[in-house]
Amino acid sequence: MKTLKIAIQKSGRLNEKSVEILKNCGLSFENYKSSLISTVQNFPLEILFLRDDDIPEYVQDGIADLGIVGENVITETQAEVEYLQRLGFGKCTLKIAVQTGSDIQKLEDLNGKAIATSYPVILENFLVEKGIKSDIRTISGSVEIGPGLGLSDAIFDIVSTGGTLKSNGLKPFADVMQSEAVLIGNKSILDNPEVAELLQRIRSVLSAKSNKYVVLNVSKDNLQKVVDLLPGVKSPTVVPLFEPNWVAVHSVIAEEDFWDKINSLKAAGAEGILVMPIEKIIT
Ligand SMILES: Nc1ncnc2c1ncn2[C@@H]1O[C@H](COP(=O)(O)OP(=O)(O)OP(=O)(O)O)[C@@H](O)[C@H]1O
Ligand SMILES: O=P(O)(O)OC[C@H]1O[C@H](OP(=O)(O)OP(=O)(O)O)[C@H](O)[C@@H]1O
Numbered sequence: 435m436k437t438l439k440i441a442i443q444k445s446g447r448l449n450e451k452s453v454e455i456l457k458n459c460g461l462s463f464e465n466y467k468s469s470l471i472s473t474v475q476n477f478p479l480e481i482l483f484l485r486d487d488d489i490p491e492y493v494q495d496g497i498a499d500l501g502i503v504g505e506n507v508i509t510e511t512q513a514e515v516e517y518l519q520r521l522g523f524g525k526c527t528l529k530i531a532v533q534t535g536s537d538i539q540k541l542e543d544l545n546g547k548a549i550a551t552s553y554p555v556i557l558e559n560f561l562v563e564k565g566i567k568s569d570i571r572t573i574s575g576s577v578e579i580g581p582g583l584g585l586s587d588a589i590f591d592i593v594s595t596g597g598t599l600k601s602n603g604l605k606p607f608a609d610v611m612q613s614e615a616v617l618i619g620n621k622s623i624l625d626n627p628e629v630a631e632l633l634q635r636i637r638s639v640l641s642a643k644s645n646k647y648v649v650l651n652v653s654k655d656n657l658q659k660v661v662d663l664l665p666g667v668k669s670p671t672v673v674p675l676f677e678p679n680w681v682a683v684h685s686v687i688a689e690e691d692f693w694d695k696i697n698s699l700k701a702a703g704a705e706g707i708l709v710m711p712i713e714k715i716i717t
């Protein structure tokens with residue numbers, strides 16, 4: 435049996451969630467801040483803790499078989515890897531931003547202007563596609579201070595809440611790329627049975643996270659209306675209550691339309707609604 439290697443970020447935005455998803459897959463391993471490699475005790479897997487910039491190339495070159503990294507870093511490094519699964523965390527947008535009072539109003543106004551960024555490849559591709567020629571100034575961090583220091587006229591960086599832009603007197607100007615953390619794999623390991631097993635576990639964890647287990651009481655007169663609102667994994671479970679003419683309905687509902695569903699269920703006659711997290715969904 436081959437021991438797989440998965441590369442995750444050592445510290446930073448993606449570290450905690452990457453560790454969490456692996457632990458939720460039932461993998462048992464130590465996560466010491468000082469160690470750069472950890473062996474999983476109950477699965478043929480080693481975890482490499484790396485700078486996120488290095489992860490796509492490690493996976494491309496087969497030094498790691500799998501990796502968890504932001505799509506922005508994969509695109510920036512132009513590594514040839516297989517996208518296996520979007521992971522739903524580390525969501526952000528890469529944007530061009532300008533100073534609040536800037537006279538840069540439309541994309542063409544960026545011609546001849548200096549743009550500071552840590553993502554020169556993504557920015558260059560975007561500018562070429564739009565036919566714009568700017569002076570890209572590559573810096574490795576704290577990009578947002580560029581315009582204030584007179585280093586650049588605009589910046590291109592990751593934006594999530596927009597708080598960093600605002601506190602540096604900047605405003606979003608153009609969205610270039612959406613990104614989230616993804617599981618990537620080396621192109622030669624896709625038929626590996628351990629990869630298939632790990633992928634199945636990750637998908638069951640993700641699917642459980644985006645759903646809730648719901649138990650509610652309803653009188654038989656309103657049962658059909660309630661059941662119509664609840665598809666469940668296959669179909670809802672209906673069990674009799676001690677109270678005549680009443681039943682309990684057990685089902686699964688999606689997190690994304692949770693509150694709409696709960697309000698519709700109440701309106702359809704549901705009472706005593708209990709909502710519980712689900713650990714895993716295996717279909
Ligand atoms: N504000 C944010 N909100 C959501 N996701 C973010 C945010 N900032 C970064 N990310 C995502 O998390 C990834 C890692 O960000 P982080 O700031 O930890 O990177 P880093 O400083 O380059 O880390 P490293 O030390 O590993 O090189 C980014 O590449 C991006 O995909
Ligand atoms: O829109 P916001 O929610 O303010 O997030 C955006 C900031 O987050 C990232 O930096 P991070 O805080 O990860 O620090 P870093 O520059 O050290 O990577 C990014 O480089 C931005 O500066």
Ligand SMILES: [Mg+2]
Pocket residue numbers: 485486487
């Ligand atoms: Mg980095």
